[in-house]
Amino acid sequence: MKGQWSGQFKGTNNGRANLNIDERRNEYSGVAYFFDDNVQLSALVVHFEIKKKDLENGNGVCKSSWINPLQPGSFTETSWENVKAFYPNTTFPKTIEIKFEYNDFSLSISAKTDVNTEVIGTLSRSELSQPSNLSAREMTWEQYKSFILLNENEYVYRGQNEPWKLQTSFHRRGRYDLTRYQQEDIPQLHRALSARTHHVFDLSNSLENGAFLNLAQHHGYPTPLLDWTHSPYVAAFFAFRNITKEQGESDDKKCARIYVFNADEWRKSFIQNQNMLTGQQHLSVIDLLAIENSRMVPQQATTTVTNVADIESFIQTFEQMTGKEFLQVIDIPWSERVNVVRELKLMGLTAGSLFPGLDGTCEELKEKMFD
Structure with missing residues (x-):
């Protein structure tokens, strides 16, 4: 049942529902x-919990009194007192009962509030277990370099060993409820890291909060951030990182993947929202401060923050809506690994330069001595 689910609902109200279940x-x-189709009615957020023992053959009912409106514009959770001026004729519910009917393919819900509003809907889950279905252009290393030189747009890049779907480390670890993440994970992480950083991050400051998450991301903690770089060559380093010389020589079918994202056009086309707790699904490009993070500058890093599990499908939806191309995909065969690594070393792009500190130095020397 866990996952990110979305679909239409109908009843006394009509609209769209998004569920994030851990x-x-x-x-x-x-x-x-x-989210109600009638903009004169408030969007709602409901936090819920249902015991596994109360789910019988995928069917179960739970009741919640943690139900709040969303702030118009930002769609962040707030109190009824803060939004009643926007909805003067609305009676706000205090409790809601949700019935779930779940199978491997769909989640049907029916919800009824204490103010006699009732809706039903069948939702579909973001499919993340399958490989990327994006159409990629296969290039040699020389063709990739030519593509870079001929490109006149300001793109950002992301390199991966294989054609995995674009998703954050938070969603890749099977987590979906960012409210739980904010309330349970982040305080523990902040207490633990504050003992090891010279700077104590003020998480109430949005700039420092973003820098804190980015620091955690760069040291392996799952976050709703996705790393990108302004350098197509740094992206190539990450695409071929951890692919051994033996693998490159023995597997001529596999490809490393580089995503090319027109972040500038994306920013111009859509409202950017850095708040990961907004109810509105979004993918936002942000440039974060490099506090205590010596890796950001050499990696020429930038970041996206999102509450969307399937980023590729999300971007494709907006490409279809606007007729614009935001995301390109390039695959370079693993067999090009020797040429790629050699040239990147000549450019000074090694683990030692991109990961300042003991870890990067050891990785670089391992590559040198054991390749």
Whole structure:
């Protein structure tokens, strides 16, 4: 049942629902966002929990009193008192009962509030287990370099060993409820890292909060951030990182993948929202401060923050809506690994330069001595 689910609902109200559900030891917990087609009515957020023992053959019912409106514009959770001026004729519900009917392919919900509003809907889950379905252009290393030189746009790049779907490390670890992440994970992480950093991050400051998440991301902690670089050559380093010389010589079918994202045009086309707790699904490009993070500058790093599990499908939807191309995909065969690594070394792009410190130095010397 865990995952990110979305679809239409109908009943006394019509609109769209997004559910983010985590699996815990004894229960499923999550957050549901209901966006009404009638803009005169408030969007709602509901936090819920249902015990696994209460789900019988995928069917179960839970009741929640943690139900709040979303702030118009930002779609962040707020109180009824803060938004009642926008909705003067609305009676706000205090409790909601949600019935779930789940199978491997769909999640049907019916929800009824204490103010006699009732909706039903069947939702579909973001499919993340399958490989990327984007159409890629296969290039040699020489063709990739020519592509870079002929390109006149300001793109950002991301390199991966294989054609995995674009998703954040947070979603890749099977987590979806960012409210739980903010309330449970981040305070523990902040306490632990504050003992090891010279700077104590003020998480109430949006700039420092972003820098803190980025620092954690660069040291392996799952976040809703996705790393990109302004350098197509740094992206190539990450695309071929951890591919051994033996693998490059023995596997002529596999390809390293480089995503090319027109972040500048994306920013111009869509409102950017750095708040990961907004109910509105978004992908936002942000430039973060490099506090305590010596890796950001040599990696020429930039970042996207998102509450979307399937980033590729999300971008494709907006490409179809606008007729614009935001994302390109380039595959370079693993067999090009020797040429790529050699040239990147000549450019000074090594683990030692991109990961200042002991880890990067050891990785670079391992590459040198054991390749």
